[in-house]
Amino acid sequence: MVARVTTVMGWCLCMALCQVKGSYIPADMNRTIQNLLDHYKIPDRERFNGHPIFPRGPSSGDLQAEMIYMSAVLQTYDQLLNQMLQQLPTATPTSASTSTSTSTSLRAQLSYLLKKITALRTQYYRKHEELLKKLQPLGNVQLTSTVVQSKALWELIKVYQEASSLPDRLELRRRRRRQAQVKGHRRA
Known part of the structure; x- marks a missing residue:
């Protein structure tokens, strides 16, 4: 009886760990996103209006299409985070120290997220990035x-x-x- 319970508990633990393995977000990254959401506040009515910025990708079961789509999404996040960094005010000697420290903190948090996105892109999506670079000129064809x-x-x-x-x-x-x-x- 004890052996069965131990076996069942082992399988449950194994299944739980396998489920978590593929969708792990580091605690620091989650905390950083929450801090940035506190700064970039918008009303819930706008956030949950039914029109996501990045709709779900191709769900046809084609892994290559999903990888290409996700590569494009990550590339867009890279550009978005760079734009957010550029929009932050730069520190000047006459500015108040609280706004400077807030700006520095936001800059560090955005840079951290940008570094994580870049690492993910280079580690898993390099081949798809090359394909996207080849596809970009097609959008600029003078019809x-x-x-x-x-x-x-x-x-x-x-x-x-x-x-x-x-x-x-x-x-x-x-x-x-x-x-x-x-x-x-x-x-x-």
Whole structure:
């Protein structure tokens, strides 16, 4: 009886730890965010208006699409935190000491969050960042230019062929993976 209880408790503890593992936010980071929220106050009516700044990403189960989306979100947070740092007043000798210390504290907290975001981006999203950098010029294509229009029509055949073959290659890769799994199960 005691062995069963110990086993069940062990499994519960293991499951609880596994659930927490993937979604850990350091206590310092959580505290920093709460302190910054106290400074950047807005009414709850505006905060919870049903229009989030970053809506949920693609939920199709495509991990690559989710990683690319999250990379773009983290890049936006990087820009946002840098903008917030630039908007802070700079310390001057004539300014009051309380506003200077508040500004210094806010600067340190924003810098801490920026450092955490940058570390996360470089550790897990480097490949996706490179893809996003390649995608950015596509948003700047001059759609009204006749030169661009002509060149785009010229390249359309090649682009269309490549775009239409990608799903087939992806399906072929999935099929090979499934076949390899089936062969592996038969051998075991």
